[in-house]
Amino acid sequence: MSRKKQTTSFLSLLLLLIAAFSYFFPQYQQTHNPSHALADGSFRVVRVVDGDTIVIDYNGTQEKVRLIGVDTPESVHSDASKNTPYGKIASDYTKKQLTGKTVELEFDVQERDKYGRLLAYVYLDGKMYNKTLLEEGHAKVATFPPNVKYVEEFQQIEKQAQIAQVGMWEGYVLKTDGAILANKNSQKYHLADCQGAKKISERNRVWFDTETEATAQGYSPCSICLP
Numbered sequence: 001m002s003r004k005k006q007t008t009s010f011l012s013l014l015l016l017l018i019a020a021f022s023y024f025f026p027q028y029q030q031t032h033n034p035s036h037a038l039a040d041g042s043f044r045v046v047r048v049v050d051g052d053t054i055v056i057d058y059n060g061t062q063e064k065v066r067l068i069g070v071d072t073p074e075s076v077h078s079d080a081s082k083n084t085p086y087g088k089i090a091s092d093y094t095k096k097q098l099t100g101k102t103v104e105l106e107f108d109v110q111e112r113d114k115y116g117r118l119l120a121y122v123y124l125d126g127k128m129y130n131k132t133l134l135e136e137g138h139a140k141v142a143t144f145p146p147n148v149k150y151v152e153e154f155q156q157i158e159k160q161a162q163i164a165q166v167g168m169w170e171g172y173v174l175k176t177d178g179a180i181l182a183n184k185n186s187q188k189y190h191l192a193d194c195q196g197a198k199k200i201s202e203r204n205r206v207w208f209d210t211e212t213e214a215t216a217q218g219y220s221p222c223s224i225c226l227p
C-alpha cells in the first residue's frame with residue numbers, strides 16, 4: 001500500500017469512528033452541557049410561602065427558594081393592597097402541589113438573589129414546576145437577568161396559556177402587533193388587512209405574529225389573502 005493510500009484509509013477510518021460515536025452517543029453533548037445540570041440531591045418542601053416561593057430543607061437548613069422566570073400574583077405581600085384574589089388561588093395551587101413533596105433544583109447564572117434566597121427551577125417528578133405554573137395560567141413570565149436560560153420557552157408557554165384562556169387568563173384577549181388574525185370559529189387565519197379578517201367578531205379574534213404560530217395552533221390559511 002502506498003503511503004498516500006495509507007493516509008487516506010487512516011483518515012477514512014477516523015471519520016468513520018467519529019460518525020459511529022455520534023450515532024451511538026447522541027446524548028453525549030447534552031449530558032455534558034452544564035446548562036441542564038440539576039443541583040446534587042433532592043430536597044423536601046417544608047412549606048409554601050406563596051405561588052412562586054417555597055421553603056425547603058436544604059441540607060439541614062431551611063432555605064427560601066424563589067422560582068425563577070415566573071411571577072405569581074401577590075398573596076402575602078405586607079402591603080395588603082397588592083394582594084389579589086388570584087394571588088390566593090396561585091398560592092393555594094402551589095401549596096397543594098408542593099407541600100411535603102421532594103423536589104430537585106436547577107440553578108441559572110446566580111444561585112442566590114440579593115435577599116439571600118435561592119433562585120431555582122424546581123422539578124417535581126422530573127417536570128419543571130416553573131413551567132407548570134405558566135401552563136396552568138397561575139404565573140406570568142418574569143425575567144430575572146442574568147437568569148434567563150428558559151425565557152423564550154417560558155414566553156411560548158405563557159402565550160399558549162393566554163390563547164387557551166386558562167387560570168388567570170380566563171377571558172383574556174391576546175393582543176399582539178402581529179400581522180396574522182385568526183378566527184376561532186372558522187379556524188382560518190388571515191392577513192390582518194384582509195376583508196375576511198375585518199369581519200371576524202371581537203370574541204372570535206386570535207392574533208399571531210407569524211403564520212407558523214397560527215398553523216401550530218391548528219388554524220389553516222384563508223384562500224383569498226394567503227394564496
Ligand SMILES: [Zn+2]
Pocket residue numbers: 189190191194195196197222223224225226
Ligand atoms: Zn383572508
